[in-house]
Amino acid sequence: MTSTSRALTVRWPLWLALAFLATFAALPLAVLAAQTVLGPDGFTFEAWRALLHDENLGRQAGATLQLGVAATAISLLLGGGHAWLTVGRDLPGASLLAPLGIAPLVLPPIFVAMGFSELMPASGFWPCAFLLGVAHAPFVAVLAARGLRATDGRAYESALLLRGRGRAETWLLRTIAPELLAGCLLAFLFTVADHGVPEFLTVKGKAWHTYAEGIMSRWARRAVGTTFAELQSPIVAALPFLAALGCLLWAALKLRADAPDRGVARPLPLRPLGGWRWPALLLPFAYLTAGVGVPVVVLARWALGSAQKREPMSLQYLQQSFAKAMDQCAVHLGNSVALAAATALLVLLLAVPLARRSGRSSPRLELASALPIAAPAILLGIGLVRAFHDSWLRALGNDFYSGFGFAACGYVARFLPFAALTLTGQVRRLPVAAEEAGALVARSPVVRAFRLHLQPLAPAAWTAWVMVFVLALRELDLAVILPAANATAVRRLANAVHYQHEDWSGVIALMLLSIAIVVPMLPSLIAGRRLASLS
Amino acid sequence: MSQPVTVTDLACQRGAFRLGPVAFDVAAGGRLAIVGPSGSGKTTLLRCIAGLERATSGTIRIGANVVADARTHVAPDRRGLGLVFQDGALWSHMTALQHLRFAAPKLAEADALALLARAGLESHARRKPATFSGGEAQRLGLLRALAPDPAVLLLDEPLRSVDVHQRATLVLLLRTLGDERGLTTILVTHDRDEALALATDLVVLDGGRVMERGPAVELLQRPATAFTAAFLLGAACLPTTVGPTGRIVTPFGEFDRPGGSAAALRLVLPPGSTIAAAAPAAHAGPGGRVLGCVPDAGSFRVQVAFEDQLLHSTAAAPLVVGSRASLSLRQAPWLLPWQPS
Numbered sequence: 067m068t069s070t071s072r073a074l075t076v077r078w079p080l081w082l083a084l085a086f087l088a089t090f091a092a093l094p095l096a097v098l099a100a101q102t103v104l105g106p107d108g109f110t111f112e113a114w115r116a117l118l119h120d121e122n123l124g125r126q127a128g129a130t131l132q133l134g135v136a137a138t139a140i141s142l143l144l145g146g147g148h149a150w151l152t153v154g155r156d157l158p159g160a161s162l163l164a165p166l167g168i169a170p171l172v173l174p175p176i177f178v179a180m181g182f183s184e185l186m187p188a189s190g191f192w193p194c195a196f197l198l199g200v201a202h203a204p205f206v207a208v209l210a211a212r213g214l215r216a217t218d219g220r221a222y223e224s225a226l227l228l229r230g231r232g233r234a235e236t237w238l239l240r241t242i243a244p245e246l247l248a249g250c251l252l253a254f255l256f257t258v259a260d261h262g263v264p265e266f267l268t269v270k271g272k273a274w275h276t277y278a279e280g281i282m283s284r285w286a287r288r289a290v291g292t293t294f295a296e297l298q299s300p301i302v303a304a305l306p307f308l309a310a311l312g313c314l315l316w317a318a319l320k321l322r323a324d325a326p327d328r329g330v331a332r333p334l335p336l337r338p339l340g341g342w343r344w345p346a347l348l349l350p351f352a353y354l355t356a357g358v359g360v361p362v363v364v365l366a367r368w369a370l371g372s373a374q375k376r377e378p379m380s381l382q383y384l385q386q387s388f389a390k391a392m393d394q395c396a397v398h399l400g401n402s403v404a405l406a407a408a409t410a411l412l413v414l415l416l417a418v419p420l421a422r423r424s425g426r427s428s429p430r431l432e433l434a435s436a437l438p439i440a441a442p443a444i445l446l447g448i449g450l451v452r453a454f455h456d457s458w459l460r461a462l463g464n465d466f467y468s469g470f471g472f473a474a475c476g477y478v479a480r481f482l483p484f485a486a487l488t489l490t491g492q493v494r495r496l497p498v499a500a501e502e503a504g505a506l507v508a509r510s511p512v513v514r515a516f517r518l519h520l521q522p523l524a525p526a527a528w529t530a531w532v533m534v535f536v537l538a539l540r541e542l543d544l545a546v547i548l549p550a551a552n553a554t555a556v557r558r559l560a561n562a563v564h565y566q567h568e569d570w571s572g573v574i575a576l577m578l579l580s581i582a583i584v585v586p587m588l589p590s591l592i593a594g595r596r597l598a599s600l601s
Numbered sequence: 602m603s604q605p606v607t608v609t610d611l612a613c614q615r616g617a618f619r620l621g622p623v624a625f626d627v628a629a630g631g632r633l634a635i636v637g638p639s640g641s642g643k644t645t646l647l648r649c650i651a652g653l654e655r656a657t658s659g660t661i662r663i664g665a666n667v668v669a670d671a672r673t674h675v676a677p678d679r680r681g682l683g684l685v686f687q688d689g690a691l692w693s694h695m696t697a698l699q700h701l702r703f704a705a706p707k708l709a710e711a712d713a714l715a716l717l718a719r720a721g722l723e724s725h726a727r728r729k730p731a732t733f734s735g736g737e738a739q740r741l742g743l744l745r746a747l748a749p750d751p752a753v754l755l756l757d758e759p760l761r762s763v764d765v766h767q768r769a770t771l772v773l774l775l776r777t778l779g780d781e782r783g784l785t786t787i788l789v790t791h792d793r794d795e796a797l798a799l800a801t802d803l804v805v806l807d808g809g810r811v812m813e814r815g816p817a818v819e820l821l822q823r824p825a826t827a828f829t830a831a832f833l834l835g836a837a838c839l840p841t842t843v844g845p846t847g848r849i850v851t852p853f854g855e856f857d858r859p860g861g862s863a864a865a866l867r868l869v870l871p872p873g874s875t876i877a878a879a880a881p882a883a884h885a886g887p888g889g890r891v892l893g894c895v896p897d898a899g900s901f902r903v904q905v906a907f908e909d910q911l912l913h914s915t916a917a918a919p920l921v922v923g924s925r926a927s928l929s930l931r932q933a934p935w936l937l938p939w940q941p942s
Contacts, residue, residue, distance in 0.1 A: 496693075497688075497690060499686045499687070499688070499690035500690045500691065500692055500693070502653050502677075502686075502690065503684065503686060503690045503691075503692070503742075503745070504692070505652075505653065505676075505677045505678060506651065506677045506678055506680075506682060506683070506684055506746075507678055507703065507704050507749070508678045508679070508749065509678070509703070509706070517692075517695075517703060518692060521694050522692070522693065522694050524694075
């Protein structure tokens with residue numbers, strides 16, 4: 067962006083977005099860091115030394131890393147494989163299967179875990195890794211598909227002519243490596259930060275502990291009277307972990323930023339699978355069955371009654387389940403939808419100015435706005451509680467902390483990076499010259515900003531809204547911590563299934579799924595437009 | 602109403618690249634082309650005039666108004682300029698008609714449609730640029746720049762993304778609409794033919810410095826630097842040495858040093874300034890390998906590889922491609938410095 071167009075840009079939305087990030091993302095983590103290290107009860111060097119020799123903590127950290135790597139490998143196999151086989155391939159039904167790569171993202175990981183725990187004894191390392199790998203594979207699938215679609219077909223054909231099919235495919239794999247790595251990193255971050263699934267499996271199987279679980283279990287015991295240092299230890303240990311994840315995120319973003327703009331001069335040619343054409347269908351089917359089919363079938367089975375009473379499924383039972391669900395959880399469902407919609411809207415308002423600036427003149431801002439992804443939701447939630455629980459707002463008699471506004475702010479801080487990254491990518495794809503042509507037009511800065519800066523972003527903004535809406539609707543970890551978010555449907559479900567309420571839980575889960583699918587599609591169905599790329 | 606443009610000692614720093622100081626002026630209704638190779642700073646200069654870049658020093662005047670100097674930087678939309686970008690730089694989400702109505706809010710729809718019709722785009726009025734050819738996109742870019750009735754029209758390599766067949770149409774449209782409105786036009790290009798088709802005066806830039814400026818006819822007939830001769834005429838420029846007698850030694854013989862010149866000189870050979878003939882076996886004079894030979898109005902145009910240069914010579918008889926040709930001068934040679942001292 068030139069100095070002139072910079073001067074024409076309205077600055078206050080950017081400052082607002084930065085202030086928000088500072089208040090609801092940086093401040094909670096900074097408070098957490100300060101409170102655990104500073105003050106008379108602060109963490110001492112002796113405690114650090116003790117922490118290093120804490121076998122339990124070391125085991126949890128090691129187990130979490132192992133879980134992250136294993137689940138990411140499964141995400142890469144399923145998500146990356148799905149994109150590789152369905153984008154620009156002659157796989158039967160590829161055009162139908164390719165957009166379904168994102169489908170498992172609609173389901174909260176806890177639903178996938180619920181589904182599989184009905185079919186098999188789902189506890190221990192590999193089931194947990196598999197479930198989280200399946201649940202987070204859409205990140206890899208979407209980004210890999212984006213990389214494949216952005217590759218210039220002529221460059222692939224050049225490699226094909228020079229070195230043959232095998233080498234051309236290797237070249238293509240190397241070309242999309244930045245997108246694949248970014249997808250894997252997201253899958254890894256979400257896996258190691260997940261608290262709900264390992265906790266669910268622990269209760270079911272009593273066999274598995276993760277790091278996020280360790281943080282949460284100590285945090286949950288804070289009222290019972292454990293020593294302060296003991297309570298601090300997992301959080302203190304989480305801070306270097308967070309820094310390491312931040313560095314990884316920086317590396318992935320840099321890798322993507324340094325990748326040349328490959329343009330879309332010509333899409334990839336249809337790449338034949340030869341004799342593998344039909345057998346290759348197994349992978350997309352396995353991925354979609356595990357990510358969507360099994361959980362949906364199991365939830366339907368719960369709702370229809372055969373899970374608890376071992377009776378044949380019946381519509382009459384479904385009616386009873388529905389009535390119970392409405393009685394027990396209608397308010398929570400409404401809360402979930404309202405919170406997700408408000409979160410998605412607020413995220414958009416803040417992400418647009420961030421994306422405009424980071425896409426045009428400040429690439430480092432992209433990293434700053436993406437960093438909250440690196441913080442496990444459970445840690446961010448605890449930080450928000452620590453920073454705002456005894457805040458001056460409460461002293462003034464304002465119950466901001468307990469209200470939905472606070473929960474929405476927490477959700478926005480958590481999901482802002484997704485919208486910011488999506489919109490930044492779109493801003494980079496828009497030609498600078500077209501905006502400069504607008505700078506010569508004698509129109510007010512507001513009209514110019516709306517018509518020339520915001521209007522071209524509309525498809526990507528809608529995609530970002532959908533993504534954040536779905537992610538917020540399925541968020542469990544923050545819902546466990548933030549007071550108002552306790553009254554959301556996913557949180558209620560996570561509790562209910564522990565108390566043998568599978569019947570109405572199944573109904574609520576299916577309703578959540580329907581909302582996650584139908585609401586984002588409504589404008590698309592009405593206007594007849596397709597969703598833009600999700601990266 | 603057209604306005605003169607005056608640029609005085611303009612300099613602009615853009616990373617490691619420094620443009621200027623540059624000075625020139627264009628009379629009201631005049632047509633100037635800024636030419637030079639890629640990276641010479643011509644687009645930076647045009648962007649400074651448009652206000653899209655801030656000049657480090659110097660002054661830009663449009664008419665009587667100073668639009669840029671040490672303390673002033675008038676916003677691009679207040680300079681009364683139209684700019685046609687290299688590849689159109691159209692707004693992908695707007696139709697052709699919306700482009701014109703957004704650029705000129707006071708333009709009535711009927712007038713906008715009439716303007717589109719002038720460029721043969723009436724059938725594209727309700728279409729978005731994604732479906733336009735390169736030539737159509739560039740015509741719409743031109744109409745967008747002209748719609749608000751600017752005093753000065755800036756053109757940034759307007760024919761670059763246009764195929765050969767559409768170039769003539771676009772040149773004609775640019776000249777017709779520009780002449781009708783008496784527009785002051787400043788064009789940036791690295792294409793000599795484009796410059797000569799659209800401008801009467803030239804500024805030659807290289808490495809951010811002005812090599813030469815003046816009427817196009819004068820620069821073509823008698824360039825003052827070897828760089829200009831090479832760039833505008835496609836002349837071969839051979840290095841020379843100074844002999845013990847102070848004369849200039851070239852592969853074509855020794856020549857007197859032109860009066861007053863102390864700089865290192867090049868032997869400048871414009872196309873047609875040498876004669877090629879089949880070289881006898883024992884030929885020891887200047888010569889080279891024939892790369893091509895085509896008939897041309899009673900004689901032949903011959904391309905000859907001479908040292909590390911490509912010479913465009915004439916020949917009375919056809920020469921075999923790949924054979925050796927002897928070369929001789931057809932006219933008194935130009936001995937010019939590479940750049941102004």
